[in-house]
Amino acid sequence: xxxxxxxxxxxxxxxxxxxxxxxxxxxxxxxxxxxxxxxxxxxxxxxxxxxxxxxxxxxxxxxxxxxxxxxxxxxxxxxxxxxxxxxxxxxxxxxxxxxxxxxxxxxxxxxxxxxxxxxxxxxxxxxxxxxxxxxxxxxxxxxxxxxxxxxxxxxxxxxxxxxxxxxxxxxx
Amino acid sequence: xxxxxxxxxxxxxxxxxxxxxxxxxxxxxxxxxxxxxxxxxxxxxxxxxxxxxxxxxxxxxxxxxxxxxxxxxxxxxxxxxxxxxxxxxxxxxxxxxxxxxxxxxxxxxxxxxxxxxxxxxxxxxxxxxxxxxxxxxxxxxxxxxxxxxxxxxxxxxxxxxxxxxxxxxxxxxxxxxxxxxxxxxxxxxxxxxxxxxxxxxxxxxxxxxxxxxxxxxxxxxxxxxxxxxxxxxxxxxxxxxxxxxxxxxxxxxxxxxxxxxxxxxxxxxxxxxxxxxxxxxxxxxxxxxxxxxxxxxxxxxxxxxxxxxxxxxxxxxxxxxxxxxxxxxxxxxxxxxxxxxxxxxxxxxxxxxxxxxxxxxxx
Numbered sequence: 127x128x129x130x131x132x133x134x135x136x137x138x139x140x141x142x143x144x145x146x147x148x149x150x151x152x153x154x155x156x157x158x159x160x161x162x163x164x165x166x167x168x169x170x171x172x173x174x175x176x177x178x179x180x181x182x183x184x185x186x187x188x189x190x191x192x193x194x195x196x197x198x199x200x201x202x203x204x205x206x207x208x209x210x211x212x213x214x215x216x217x218x219x220x221x222x223x224x225x226x227x228x229x230x231x232x233x234x235x236x237x238x239x240x241x242x243x244x245x246x247x248x249x250x251x252x253x254x255x256x257x258x259x260x261x262x263x264x265x266x267x268x269x270x271x272x273x274x275x276x277x278x279x280x281x282x283x284x285x286x287x288x289x290x291x292x293x294x295x296x297x298x
Numbered sequence: 299x300x301x302x303x304x305x306x307x308x309x310x311x312x313x314x315x316x317x318x319x320x321x322x323x324x325x326x327x328x329x330x331x332x333x334x335x336x337x338x339x340x341x342x343x344x345x346x347x348x349x350x351x352x353x354x355x356x357x358x359x360x361x362x363x364x365x366x367x368x369x370x371x372x373x374x375x376x377x378x379x380x381x382x383x384x385x386x387x388x389x390x391x392x393x394x395x396x397x398x399x400x401x402x403x404x405x406x407x408x409x410x411x412x413x414x415x416x417x418x419x420x421x422x423x424x425x426x427x428x429x430x431x432x433x434x435x436x437x438x439x440x441x442x443x444x445x446x447x448x449x450x451x452x453x454x455x456x457x458x459x460x461x462x463x464x465x466x467x468x469x470x471x472x473x474x475x476x477x478x479x480x481x482x483x484x485x486x487x488x489x490x491x492x493x494x495x496x497x498x499x500x501x502x503x504x505x506x507x508x509x510x511x512x513x514x515x516x517x518x519x520x521x522x523x524x525x526x527x528x529x530x531x532x533x534x535x536x537x538x539x540x541x542x543x544x545x546x547x548x549x550x551x552x553x554x555x556x557x558x559x560x561x562x563x564x565x566x567x568x569x570x571x572x573x574x575x576x577x578x579x580x581x582x583x584x585x586x587x588x589x590x591x592x593x594x595x596x597x598x599x600x601x602x603x604x605x606x607x608x609x610x611x612x613x614x615x616x617x618x619x620x621x622x623x624x625x626x627x628x629x630x631x632x633x634x635x636x637x638x639x640x641x642x643x644x645x646x647x648x649x650x651x652x653x654x655x656x657x658x659x660x661x
Contacts, residue, residue, distance in 0.1 A: 137319045145315035155317040224461075224472070225300050225308045227490060231424060244302065245309040278299040 127178065129169045133162065136179045143183060147190050147241050149230055157193060161185045184256050187242070191234050228275050236271035239264055387522075389542045389556075389655035391416065393485060394521035395429050398511045405543040406524045416523065418512075425491020427512050428471070434483040445476070450513045453477045457506055459496060462488055472496075473505060475513035487513040525652035526554060527571045528614055530659050531639025536561045539659045556659060560618070560628050567628065567636065568617040573646060605633045612646035 137158075144154035165172055165182050172178045229237060235257070242253045250268070254261040300308075389406060391414050397403065404426075405417035413436075418427040445458035455477035462471045473496075474488030489509050494501030524542045536559060543555040558567040606615035616636050618628040644651040652658075 138316070141316040141319060142313045145317070146309050146312040149312055149315065151315040151317050154315060158317070222304070222308050222311060225304060226312070229305075229308065231491065240305065241309060244306045275305065276299055277305055278301045 127173055129166050129173065132169075132173065132178060132182075136182070137162075140179070140182060140186060143241075143246065144186050144190070146245050147187065147238060148193075149226070153190075153193065157186055157189045161189050180256075183246070187238055187256060191238060225275065232271050232274060236267045236274075239267040240271050243268060387656045387661040388539050389524050389526075389659075390520055390522045392431055392520065393429065393516055393518050394523045395512070396515040396517060397427075398508070398515060401427055401512065403523060403544055405541075407541045407543075420491060424493070425489065427487070427489045429512070429516060430486040430488070432484060434480070437482075437484050448475060448510065448513075450475060450477055450510060451516070453479045455513075457509065459502065459506065462486075473509055475509055477513060477516070479518055485516060485518075487516060522655050524554070524655060525649055526556065526655055526658040527612060527643040527646050527649075527652050528569070529641040529653045529657060530636065531641060532635055533660045534561070537567075537660050539655070539661065540566070542655070558659065561632070562628075565628055566619040567633065568619065569636070570615045570617070571612055571646070572615075573612050605630060605637060607637050607640075609642040609646070612642070614640060614642070 141154060141158055144158045145151060148154045148157060161182060165185060172181050175181050229240070232240070238257065239253055242248045242256060243250070248256065250261045250264045253264045257264065391406065393414075393416075395403070395416055395418065397418050400420050400422075401418040402421055403416065404419045407415045407417070413430070413432045415431070416429045418429075420426065445456040445460075448455055448457045455475055457473070457475050459473045462474050471488035471490050473492070474486050477485050477487075479485055487509065489505075489512060492505045492508055494505065496502045496505060524544050526542075530537075538559045540557045540559055542557070544553070553570065553572040555571075556569045558569065560566050606613055614637065616633040618633060643653060
């Protein structure tokens with residue numbers, strides 16, 4: 127697979143992953159751009175791997191974890207956004223916004239663990255390999271993050287968690 | 299209590315932030331990547347240092363210190379007064395905030411058209427706050443929620459403890475104080491990240507006090523809360539400051555980011571000033587940072603040009619951003635011109651030597 131073929135096929139998914147990980151379009155763009163540049167330089171090696179997309183996803187994760195926080199761009203919004211005319215939807219949005227706000231304040235490594243587990247659908251063992259730590263460490267990160275977010279753990283969700291909200295083949 | 303499925307849904311909703319692939323690596327430009335040689339090491343630096351060095355190093359330590367600006371503030375007990383008609387400069391505000399000890403200024407943003415917002419964040423990273431001033435006379439108070447009447451520094455308003463239609467750091471503020479400091483003219487002080495369950499009366503009282511304390515720090519009257527560690531010498535007609543951001547974790551780690559409109563619609567130049575500790579390898583010399591491409595061909599690469607220069611104690615970097623990544627819109631030579639004509643403040647660690655925004659960048 128050439129670099130161009132890889133980008134043509136996997137870039138949208140990589141960008142979605144970066145966006146979920148970073149929670150910010152500009153940062154996702156910056157992180158992905160930096161990673162693709164490095165990936166291009168090393169494509170002779172990366173292109174020969176069984177799953178280059180997993181390697182590049184790991185590069186994105188590591189780039190995000192090491193990104194200089196103070197350079198994150200802040201995009202101002204309108205001072206007052208119109209209220210949602212449907213109260214139920216507004217309430218749901220408020221709850222989601224609150225959850226996203228809490229997620230945004232998590233330490234980056236904890237956030238990355240949650241994204242890899244609940245968005246990318248990786249097992250703790252796979253996350254450990256991705257982050258270069260032990261599976262127990264991953265569980266520790268996840269446990270602290272879920273406690274911070276006050277997430278209710280439902281045992282029957284386990285299977286869904288492993289499969290992930292997005293099919294594995296789609297979630298880079 | 300949210301469930302794991304709620305978390306999945308929330309994470310999935312962030313996909314909407316995914317950039318357009320064309321903005322990251324446009325196919326036409328991508329074809330050129332393989333032909334570019336990354337500018338690294340002494341060769342690359344020398345290539346840029348020769349043409350740029352003279353102009354930069356002559357001003358390395360800056361001119362005689364410009365007297366500090368006079369920041370006009372009201373007295374410690376500001377009273378209601380006629381609303382300002384609008385800021386003459388985007389980084390000069392119709393108000394300033396003396397934040398409570400747990401908060402620090404993190405950003406200043408003009409909102410269109412003519413509104414202003416000041417962001418603050420907590421020192422421990424657990425929360426954020428913002429003070430908004432919509433365009434005077436444009437806000438219909440009927441769209442705002444009602445709350446408990448309060449008087450803050452002689453100004454009437456009310457405290458609202460419910461999710462507000464006002465974002466802070468990207469998410470909805472759960473509470474805030476709305477003050478009508480002149481007829482039809484409002485300022486909001488909103489907070490997030492306050493801890494505790496508000497159904498507990500003691501927690502509710504504490505959170506209300508914390509929010510009111512933010513509001514009490516608002517001072518009406520023109521102010522330039524963001525001063526700049528440099529002054530631009532080039533002022534093309536198209537160049538206007540659009541917003542500024544200050545990240546001041548400590549006096550020694552201040553980072554100032556100013557956005558300037560670019561030469562074509564939607565383009566932008568960003569000027570970042572940071573202490574040398576953050577970029578020690580760029581000390582005292584101009585650079586074109588790898589891997590942005592060769593200086594003569596960088597316009598054709600898909601990667602954002604970035605040039606910069608060290609001024610002894612701090613570094614200024616110029617970055618370009620265009621809506622379509624057409625780098626010809628912002629040639630590297632133009633970015634270098636910005637650097638060449640830039641006058642650094644005498645002492646980055648002493649903000650009294652910094653420049654007033656109206657003096658430093660085009661309005």
